Amino acid sequence: MFQKIMGIFILSLAFILVFALVIPSSQTVHTTIRFKTNHQLAFEQVHNLNNWKHWYPCEFKSTILSDSEIRWNNETKKNILTKIIHSKKNENINTLITLSNGHQLYGEWTFKEEEGDIRITWDMEVKHLSYPIGKIMGLFLEPSIKSYMNQGLQQIKKRTETPQQNDL
Numbered sequence: 001m002f003q004k005i006m007g008i009f010i011l012s013l014a015f016i017l018v019f020a021l022v023i024p025s026s027q028t029v030h031t032t033i034r035f036k037t038n039h040q041l042a043f044e045q046v047h048n049l050n051n052w053k054h055w056y057p058c059e060f061k062s063t064i065l066s067d068s069e070i071r072w073n074n075e076t077k078k079n080i081l082t083k084i085i086h087s088k089k090n091e092n093i094n095t096l097i098t099l100s101n102g103h104q105l106y107g108e109w110t111f112k113e114e115e116g117d118i119r120i121t122w123d124m125e126v127k128h129l130s131y132p133i134g135k136i137m138g139l140f141l142e143p144s145i146k147s148y149m150n151q152g153l154q155q156i157k158k159r160t161e162t163p164q165q166n167d168l
Contacts, residue, residue, distance in 0.1 A: 020132030027129065027138040029146050032121040033153040034114065037160040042118050043090045043111050045156045049082075055155035057148045097124075120156065122149050 045051045049070045053062050060072035060080065072080040078100045086094040095107035108123045124145060129138045 016136070017132055020135045023129075023135040023139065025129045025131075025135060025138075026125055026127040027141045028123055028125040029142045029149065030121070030123050031146060031149045031153060032119060033150075033157055034117050034119045035157045035161065036117050037157070039090055039111060039113055039118050041160045042120060042156060043093075045159060046093050046109050047084070047087055047089075049084070051159075052082075055152055055159055057151035057155065120153060122153060124149065 045055060049064055049067070052070060056062075058072055058080075060074045060078075063071045063073070065071055065081075068084040070082045072082070080100065081098045083096045083098075084093060085096050086092075090111055092111065093107075093109040095109070097105040097107060099105070103126065106125045106127065108121075108125075110119075110121045112119045112121075124141075126138060126141060129135045
């Protein structure tokens with residue numbers, strides 16, 4: 001009986017290791033929203049880090065470090081550093097998010113006018129996932145962060161459709 005259980009365990013482990021070989025070492029989560037608003041106002045919600053505290057779906061306290069860096073902290077001393085690493089006015093913004101464990105997520109925001117609307121696309125990518133655990137955990141990236149990304153886009157929509165003068 002013990003040999004049968006060990007055989008099943010070894011076969012299962014071998015299957016997981018082979019399965020992890022074919023999983024990509026990077027994962028991307030994509031979300032988009034389209035609505036009527038001022039193109040520049042929507043762009044500034046992301047480009048101006050002072051605005052992030054109003055729409056970013058995070059329970060962390062924020063500290064602006066510079067025009068292009070913001071640090072998020074919570075009571076368990078987890079730090080997340082977000083940097084704007086590239087931007088082209090009213091078109092796109094690239095961000096680098098460094099988690100407290102050293103993992104990095106690359107964000108890409110695009111802003112496009114379409115028939116009087118604005119389409120905002122937000123992609124988050126994790127690169128260099130380790131074998132085998134990181135690759136397997138990468139499969140759960142989308143279900144774990146997509147709802148936060150959608151909440152953020154909904155908050156940007158809400159803020160720019162009915163802007164708060166003192167917060168912009």
